[in-house]
Amino acid sequence: MTTPNPTADLLRAARIVPVLTIRDAAQAVPLARALVAGGVTTLEVTLRTEAGAKAAEAIMAEVPGAVVGLGTVLARRDLLLARQLGVTFAFSPGATPELLDAAAEDGIPFVPGIATASELMAAAARGFTTVKLFPAAQLGGIGALKALGAPFPEARFCPTGGISEEEMRDYLALPNVVAVGGSWLAPAAEVAAGEWEAIEARARRSMERAGPR
Numbered sequence: 056m057t058t059p060n061p062t063a064d065l066l067r068a069a070r071i072v073p074v075l076t077i078r079d080a081a082q083a084v085p086l087a088r089a090l091v092a093g094g095v096t097t098l099e100v101t102l103r104t105e106a107g108a109k110a111a112e113a114i115m116a117e118v119p120g121a122v123v124g125l126g127t128v129l130a131r132r133d134l135l136l137a138r139q140l141g142v143t144f145a146f147s148p149g150a151t152p153e154l155l156d157a158a159a160e161d162g163i164p165f166v167p168g169i170a171t172a173s174e175l176m177a178a179a180a181r182g183f184t185t186v187k188l189f190p191a192a193q194l195g196g197i198g199a200l201k202a203l204g205a206p207f208p209e210a211r212f213c214p215t216g217g218i219s220e221e222e223m224r225d226y227l228a229l230p231n232v233v234a235v236g237g238s239w240l241a242p243a244a245e246v247a248a249g250e251w252e253a254i255e256a257r258a259r260r261s262m263e264r265a266g267p268r
């Protein structure tokens with residue numbers, strides 16, 4: 056029997072998590088609608104832009120079927136924002152001890168970023184066994200995930216960073232990978248030009264390539 060892990064279940068259901076950096080909040084709803092129409096429903100809306108929080112709010116209010124996570128959560132105040140907005144979960148590219156403590160206190164489903172065995176151990180010590188390996192490709196990709204799986208069989212990963220549509224399937228084939236993340240589903244130029252049909256088509260193709268859950 057494995058320990059129940061709702062965050063891993065959320066990500067496993069998602070398979071693919073697009074990392075969205077939204078510059079203009081007005082783009083948020085059509086972008087999310089296109090992704091959801093293509094079958095990509097779990098969306099990480101990053102706080103990298105000023106429009107991020109408003110974008111997350113608009114998607115939750117106006118796009119049925121979208122499951123919104125807040126991304127680039129770097130500090131306690133960002134977790135508070137996640138709570139205020141009412142998003143389903145929060146993601147970070149890394150994790151400080153303060154952030155892990157705050158997330159453990161808050162109880163919001165939280166996916167910390169890790170890049171080393173020690174960081175994974177620090178996250179797991181506070182109960183976070185589902186993590187984002189970031190930046191996944193640059194850290195060794197599939198080989199790194201296999202290597203981490205040996206001493207940490209309980210850990211579940213959402214590798215993100217440098218993953219392409221072509222490579223995604225190989226990552227998803229690993230038993231310790233619950234989902235993959237990446238920005239390839241929403242190229243900045245297509246978002247800026249409002250090419251929603253192209254984004255929907257790519258989302259659909261990516262989900263088909265990802266295979267069954």
Ligand SMILES: O=C(O)C(=O)C[C@H](O)[C@H](O)COP(=O)(O)O
Binds near residue numbers: 074189217238
């Ligand atoms: O902003 C965050 O919170 C992050 O975690 C970083 C993102 O996951 C990567 O920037 C996505 O990487 P690419 O798919 O290579 O573009």
